[in-house]
Amino acid sequence: xxxxxxxxxxxxxxxxxxxxxxxxxxxxxxxxxxxxxxxxxxxxxxxxxxxxxxxxxxxxxxxxxxxxxxxxxxxxxxxxxxxxxxxxxxxxxxxxxxxxxxxxxxxxxxxxxxxxxxxxxxxxxxxxxxxxxxxxxxxxxxxxxxxxxxxxxxxxxxxxxxxxxxxxxxxxxxxxxxxxxxxxxxxxxxxxxxxxxxxxxxxxxxxxxxxxxxxxxxxxxxxxxxxxxxxxxxxxxxxxxxxxxxxxxxxxxxxxxxxxxxxxxxxxxxxxxxxxxxxxxxxxxxxxxxxxxxxxxxxxxxxxxxxxxxxxxxxxxxxxxxxxxxxxxxxxxxxxxxxxxxxxxxxxxxxxxxxxxxxxxxxxxxxxxxxxxxxxxxxxxxxxxxxxxxxxxxxxxxxxxxxxxxxxxxxxxxxxxxxxxxxxxxxxxxxxxxxxxxxxxxxxxxxxxxxxxxxxxxxxxxxxxxxxxxxxxxxxxxxxxxxxxxxxxxxxxxxxxxxxxxxxxxxxxxxxxxxxxxxxxxxxxxxxxxxxxxxxxxxxx
Numbered sequence: 359x360x361x362x363x364x365x366x367x368x369x370x371x372x373x374x375x376x377x378x379x380x381x382x383x384x385x386x387x388x389x390x391x392x393x394x395x396x397x398x399x400x401x402x403x404x405x406x407x408x409x410x411x412x413x414x415x416x417x418x419x420x421x422x423x424x425x426x427x428x429x430x431x432x433x434x435x436x437x438x439x440x441x442x443x444x445x446x447x448x449x450x451x452x453x454x455x456x457x458x459x460x461x462x463x464x465x466x467x468x469x470x471x472x473x474x475x476x477x478x479x480x481x482x483x484x485x486x487x488x489x490x491x492x493x494x495x496x497x498x499x500x501x502x503x504x505x506x507x508x509x510x511x512x513x514x515x516x517x518x519x520x521x522x523x524x525x526x527x528x529x530x531x532x533x534x535x536x537x538x539x540x541x542x543x544x545x546x547x548x549x550x551x552x553x554x555x556x557x558x559x560x561x562x563x564x565x566x567x568x569x570x571x572x573x574x575x576x577x578x579x580x581x582x583x584x585x586x587x588x589x590x591x592x593x594x595x596x597x598x599x600x601x602x603x604x605x606x607x608x609x610x611x612x613x614x615x616x617x618x619x620x621x622x623x624x625x626x627x628x629x630x631x632x633x634x635x636x637x638x639x640x641x642x643x644x645x646x647x648x649x650x651x652x653x654x655x656x657x658x659x660x661x662x663x664x665x666x667x668x669x670x671x672x673x674x675x676x677x678x679x680x681x682x683x684x685x686x687x688x689x690x691x692x693x694x695x696x697x698x699x700x701x702x703x704x705x706x707x708x709x710x711x712x713x714x715x716x717x718x719x720x721x722x723x724x725x726x727x728x729x730x731x732x733x734x735x736x737x738x739x740x741x742x743x744x745x746x747x748x749x750x751x752x753x754x755x756x757x758x759x760x761x762x763x764x765x766x767x768x769x770x771x772x773x774x775x776x777x778x779x780x781x782x783x784x785x786x787x788x789x790x791x792x793x794x795x796x797x798x799x800x801x802x803x804x805x806x807x808x809x810x811x812x813x814x815x816x817x818x819x820x821x822x823x824x825x826x827x828x829x830x831x832x833x834x835x836x837x838x839x840x841x842x843x844x845x846x847x848x849x850x851x852x853x854x855x856x857x858x859x860x861x862x863x864x865x866x867x868x869x870x871x872x873x874x875x876x877x878x879x880x881x882x883x884x885x886x887x888x889x890x891x892x893x894x895x896x897x898x899x
Contacts, residue, residue, distance in 0.1 A: 391568045392510060395459075396503075396519070398564025402466050403503045404526045405557050406496035409473075410438055411534020412550055416542040423547055426482045433486050436602050439791065441493030442500075443598050444591060446784040447641040449501040450777035457574035458502055463566045468495035470558030477551035504763070505779035509772055510571050517764070521706040524760045527786070528665065528698045528752075536688025583640045589629035590641065596622035601791040605798040642777040645770055651778060653884050654766025655785050657718060660877035661759045662789025663796070664725055667870050668694075668751060670794050672744060674801075675863050679737055679856065690741045690748075697752030705756050714761045714768065718881040721758030724750055726874035732867035737860050758877075765884050797866045804865045808858035 413420070414435065421431040453461045472492035479485035503526075507519035541549050596618040603615065610616045633639040645651045669691070676682040676690060709717045728750040735743070763782065770778055 391570075394564055394567075395569030395571065396506060396510065398561045398569060399462060399499075399503045399506060400522060400526060401557065402462065402469075402499045402561040402565070403523070404530055405554055405561070406469065406499040407527065407530035408534050408537070409492070409496060409554070410435065410442075411530060412538035412541070413438075414534065414538065416538050416547050416550060419542050419547040420485075420550075424479060424482050424485055426485075430482045430486075434489050436599075437486050437490045438493035438496070439602065439787070440595055440598050441490045442497035443594050443784065443787050443791075445494050445497040446501055446787065447590065447594075447780045448587075449498055450505070450642065450780040451578065451640045452498070453502055453505070453572075453776050455574055455576070455578040458506060458571050459565060459569045460574060462499065462502055462569065463562055465495045465498035466558055466561045466565065469499060470555055470562070473551045473554035473558065477548040501779040501783040502776070503779075504782065505776040506569075506571060508767055508775045508779070517706055517710055517760075520763055521702050521709075521756075521760050524756060524763065525698060525702045527759065528756060529695050533688075533692065533695050536692060539688055578638070581638045583632065583636050583638060586629060586632045586636060586640050589625050589632055593622055593625035593629050596625065597788070598791055601788075601795045605795055605802065609799075641780070642774070643781075645774050645778040645781060648770050650769045650884055651766050653880065654762050655782060656880060657722075657758070657762035657877055658766065658782050658785050659789040660722070660873055661755060661762055662786040663793035663873055664729070664870055665755055665759070665786075666790030667793040667797050667866075668729070668755075670797060671863065671866055671870075672748075675735075675739075679859055679863070680740060682740075690744060693741075693745055693748035694752040697749045698756045701753050702756060705753070705760055708757065709761055709764060714764045715881055715884045717757055718761035718765060718884065719878045721754045721756075721761055722874045722878035722881060724754035725758060726871045726878065728754060729867050729871035729874060733864045733871065735860065735864055735867070737856060796869065800866045800869055801859075801862045805855075805858050805862040808861040809854060812854045812858055 417431050417434070420426070420434065424431075426434075449461075455461075456464075469492060472488050472495060475488040476485055476492055479488060504520075504523050507523055508516055511519050538550055541553065600615055600618050600622060604612075607615050610619065630643070633641055633643050646655075673687045673691060676687045682690070728747045731747045732739075732744075766782060767775065767778060
C-alpha cells in the first residue's frame with residue numbers, strides 16, 4: 359500500500375463509494391498511517407480547545423502567582439480568544455499554501471513553545487504577550503481537523519470522523535474546568551501550561567511522520583491580499599473585544615466599546631466587499647453560495663451559543679447561588695460530558711440512517727426542551743435537579759452539532775472544505791462569545807429588574823415578608839447584636855438579591871431554549887442530500 363494519502367479532489371473522482379482500502383480520490387491508502395496522522399491532529403485540536411477551559415478554573419491562583427489585578431488577569435483569557443479568532447479564517451488559505459502537515463506542525467511547535475513560555479512567565483505583561491501567541495497557534499490547530507476529516511476519508515468513513523470531531527469540541531468545554539481545578543490542586547497552576555509540552559511533542563511526531571495528506575501550492579504566495587488581512591484583523595479583533603468586554607463596561611455607554619463597534623461594522627463590510635472582488639482572497643466566501651452551507655453555518659451559530667452558554671450558566675449558578683466548590687461544580691458538570699461520550703456511537707448511527715434534517719430538528723428541539731426545564735429553577739437546584747437537563751442536553755447538542763456540520767458540507771465540493779472549515783469554526787467561536795455576552799447582559803439586567811420587583815413587593819403590607827422580617831430581627835436580637843434591626847434588613851436584602859439572581863438565571867435559560875427552538879424551525883428549510891461531501895471538481899481554482 360502507498361505510504362501517503364494523495365490530496366483528494368485532484369483529478370477525476372468517481373461518485374461511487376470507495377472501497378474500504380481506498381481514499382476519497384480512489385487511490386490506495388495505508389489506513390494505519392492515516393489514522394495515526396489524523397489521530398495526532400485530533401489530539402492537537404483537543405489540546406488547543408481545552409486550554410481556554412482548563413485555565414478558567416484557576417484564574418485566582420494565576421492572579422496570585424503573577425501579582426495581577428482582576429482586570430489584568432481577565433486579559434489572560436481575553437487575549438487568547440482574540441488571537442484564536444483572528445487566525446481561524448486564515449487556516450484555509452495557509453493550509454493550501456503550505457500543505458496541511460507543514461502548517462499543522464508549525465502550529466503545534468508554536469503552541470508547545472508558547473505554552474512553556476506562559477508557564478514560566480514571571481510578570482503580567484510577559485504572560486499576556488505569550489498567551490496571545492499561544493492563542494494564535496491554538497486557533498490555527500482547530501479548523502484543519504474538520505477539513506481533513508472531510509477530505510481524506512471516503513464518504514462512508516466521514517461520519518465517524520465528524521462525530522469524533524464533534525465529541526472533541528463538546529468534551530473540551532465540559533471537562534476543562536474540572537481537569538484544571540485538579541491539576542492546580544495537585545501540582546501548581548504553572549502545570550496547566552506545562553502539561554501541553556509532552557502532548558505537543560507526541561502530536562508533532564504523529565502529524566510530522568504520518569499526516570502526509572496533501573501538498574502545498576507555493577503559487578498562492580503571489581498576490582497576498584494585505585488589505586483584506588488588515589480589514590479582517592480590525593473587524594474580528596474589534597468584534598471580539600466588544601463581545602468580551604461590552605457587558606462589564608456598560609456597552610455603548612463606554613466610548614471605547616462604541617467606537618470599536620463602529621470600527622467592527624465598517625471594517626466588516628469593507629472586508630466582505632474585498633473578499634468578493636479581489637482575485638485571490640485570503641478568506642474565500644464561495645461556500646456561502648451553497649444554501650445548505652449558509653443554513654448550516656446559522657445552525658452552527660446556534661449550537662455555539664447553546665454549547666458555550668450552557669457551559670457558562672450552570673457553573674456560574676452553582677458557584678454564585680449554591681456556593682459550590684470547583685470540584686463540586688466539576689462533578690455536576692461531568693454529566694453532560696459523560697453523556698456525550700457514551701452516546702457518540704449512537705448519534706453516529708442515528709445520523710447515518712436518518713435524514714440529517716430530522717436529526718438537526720430533533721436535536722435542537724430536545725435541547726430547547728432541556729433548557730426549558732431550568733426556567734423554573736430554585737435556589738436549591740443541584741446535581742439531581744440538573745441531571746436530566748444535562749443528560750438530554752448532552753445527547754441533543756451532540757446530535758445537533760454533528761447534523762449541522764454534516765448538512766453544511768452535504769452539497770459542498772471537496773476543494774472548498776478547507777475554507778468552509780475555517781468559517782464554521784470561526785462562527786462557533788464568535789457565537790460562543792456573543793452567547794456569553796448576551797447571557798451576561800440578561801443576568802445583570804434581569805437581576806436588577808427582579809430585585810426591584812421583589813423589593814417593591816416586600817415593602818408593601820405583605821404578611822409573609824413582614825413575618826420573615828420579624829423572624830430575622832428576633833434571630834439577630836437573640837444573637838446579642840448591637841443593631842438587630844439593621845442587621846436583619848441587610849440579611850433581608852441578601853435574600854432578595856439571591857432570589858433575584860435565581861430568577862435571572864431562569865430568564866437566561868429561557869433565552870437559550872428560545873434560540874434552540876428557532877434553530878429547529880430553520881432546520882426544516884435545509885435541502886435534502888447525503889450527509890457526505892461531494893467529490894466533484896466543479897469550480898476548482
